Amino acid sequence: MKIEVLKNISSANDAIALKNRALLEESGVTAINIMSSPGSGKTSLIMQTINRLRDDVHLAVIEGDIASCVDAEKIDKVGIPVVQINTGGNCSLEAHMISSALGKLALTKIDLLIIENVGNLICPAESYLGEHKKVVIASLPEGDDKPIKYPVIFSKSDVIVINKIDLEPYLDFDMKKFREVVQGLNPDVKIFEVSCKTGEGIDSWVKWLKKLSKK
Amino acid sequence: MKIEVLKNISSANDAIALKNRALLEESGVTAINIMSSPGSGKTSLIMQTINRLRDDVHLAVIEGDIASCVDAEKIDKVGIPVVQINTGGNCSLEAHMISSALGKLALTKIDLLIIENVGNLICPAESYLGEHKKVVIASLPEGDDKPIKYPVIFSKSDVIVINKIDLEPYLDFDMKKFREVVQGLNPDVKIFEVSCKTGEGIDSWVKWLKKLSKK
Numbered sequence: 201m202k203i204e205v206l207k208n209i210s211s212a213n214d215a216i217a218l219k220n221r222a223l224l225e226e227s228g229v230t231a232i233n234i235m236s237s238p239g240s241g242k243t244s245l246i247m248q249t250i251n252r253l254r255d256d257v258h259l260a261v262i263e264g265d266i267a268s269c270v271d272a273e274k275i276d277k278v279g280i281p282v283v284q285i286n287t288g289g290n291c292s293l294e295a296h297m298i299s300s301a302l303g304k305l306a307l308t309k310i311d312l313l314i315i316e317n318v319g320n321l322i323c324p325a326e327s328y329l330g331e332h333k334k335v336v337i338a339s340l341p342e343g344d345d346k347p348i349k350y351p352v353i354f355s356k357s358d359v360i361v362i363n364k365i366d367l368e369p370y371l372d373f374d375m376k377k378f379r380e381v382v383q384g385l386n387p388d389v390k391i392f393e394v395s396c397k398t399g400e401g402i403d404s405w406v407k408w409l410k411k412l413s414k415k
Numbered sequence: 416m417k418i419e420v421l422k423n424i425s426s427a428n429d430a431i432a433l434k435n436r437a438l439l440e441e442s443g444v445t446a447i448n449i450m451s452s453p454g455s456g457k458t459s460l461i462m463q464t465i466n467r468l469r470d471d472v473h474l475a476v477i478e479g480d481i482a483s484c485v486d487a488e489k490i491d492k493v494g495i496p497v498v499q500i501n502t503g504g505n506c507s508l509e510a511h512m513i514s515s516a517l518g519k520l521a522l523t524k525i526d527l528l529i530i531e532n533v534g535n536l537i538c539p540a541e542s543y544l545g546e547h548k549k550v551v552i553a554s555l556p557e558g559d560d561k562p563i564k565y566p567v568i569f570s571k572s573d574v575i576v577i578n579k580i581d582l583e584p585y586l587d588f589d590m591k592k593f594r595e596v597v598q599g600l601n602p603d604v605k606i607f608e609v610s611c612k613t614g615e616g617i618d619s620w621v622k623w624l625k626k627l628s629k630k
Contacts, residue, residue, distance in 0.1 A: 237452045237453045237454060237534070237557075238452045238536050238557055238561055238564065238565060239452060239554075239556065239557025239558045239561060265564055266537055266564070266565065266567075267563075267564065267565075267566055267567075268563050268564050268566075270560055270563055270564065271564075289537070289541075289567070291506055291535070291537040291538055318537070319452070319536065319564070319565075320506070320535060320536075320537055321453050321534065321535075322481060322504070322506040322533070322535055322538075323506055323537075323538075326504075339454075339556065341454065341554065341556035341557075341579065341582070342452075342453055342454025342556075343454045345485055346453055346454060348482075348483050348485055349453065349480055349481070349482065349483050349485065349486075349534065350453060350481065350482075350534075351482055351483075352481075352482075352504070364556065366585075367556070367582065367585060370581075370582060370585060
């Protein structure tokens with residue numbers, strides 16, 4: 201008998217992800233899945249997005265972490281509905297976790313659901329959650345070689361947000377090289393250059409999100 | 416019948432790790448396992464270490480990446496024996512991979528073996544490879560909250576190298592808070608503050624390594 205454990209895990213996840221997607225569609229919710237290394241700025245990007253989008257779009261957030269609630273507490277403090285998922289060591293969110301979290305949100309009152317995945321450039325690339333768009337953040341201090349070293353996540357994403365551009369004068373980050381590698385891997389990817397610290401470039405990102413989440 | 420897959424995987428890994436350790440001991444090799452997020456400076460720290468230690472200590476490197484050989488090429492270029500392991504998507508090195516790599520190195524000619532793990536703060540914390548010391552790098556741009564969010568790897572490490580201290584003036588990194596959390600999790604951990612870019616603090620790290628690798 202042929203044992204296909206990995207395939208079974210993956211197709212079980214995908215089946216749940218498709219149910220998540222159907223539920224989102226029924227409820228008129230657009231969902232994005234934000235992935236990156238630890239400390240690239242997922243939560244900072246979400247906070248900037250909340251600030252600029254909350255008057256026009258009904259937002260909610262699902263926070264994924266292996267431990268702690270520090271990010272969810274930041275979102276809760278500004279009055280946006282948030283569900284924290286602690287994966288208990290799992291290196292990525294999975295569709296069944298999102299399914300549980302969706303049950304805790306008033307979906308018909310939400311236009312845009314932002315899912316912050318666990319900080320990791322490897323595992324999250326493998327699990328479809330039911331999201332409409334995959335977003336990966338790369339920050340300048342991580343270096344321009346990340347797409348070469350973690351090609352799967354950069355190939356599968358719809359959007360790349362290049363964060364911490366305010367640090368450019370102090371780093372040896374070759375933007376041209378980074379963009380060339382990324383466009384070789386993923387010619388249709390949309391790229392935004394931003395600084396979540398200074399706010400530079402955030403307007404274009406928010407404009408794109410607003411269009412995406414229009415009912 | 417009780418199915419204990421995870422336990423079996425882990426104890427199979429540990430059995431191989433103990434064999435790796437025995438082989439290292441027999442050959443007089445000290446091994447360190449360097450772990451961090453992508454882009455925290457594992458390869459930069461190794462390059463600095465090679466520069467300052469190569470005249471006194473016989474070095475070799477095992478490079479772990481999910482894809483590419485860019486790091487191994489840097490090590491090879493400066494004439495240090497290096498073996499590249501491509502994990503093919505696996506989010507951490509495992510003991511059996513190190514076992515294969517050890518077979519490709521002239522162990523009796525090596526004093527210090529530096530293992531660069533896959534860039535990830537979650538998976539590498541779980542797998543013992545047979546190393547003498549676990550080292551985790553945290554870099555300032557990642558933020559001071561990483562030990563709260565990834566407590567396992569910071570609890571299990573013998574050494575924390577805080578890298579990119581040259582960027583301190585441009586970031587809001589609270590060193591006191593970082594050290595307090597880390598020492599709460601891991602009171603015996605040794606901490607070095609360095610900049611692999613400017614070379615600041617590298618001497619203390621290299622001095623510690625030199626003592627560790629003395630036959």
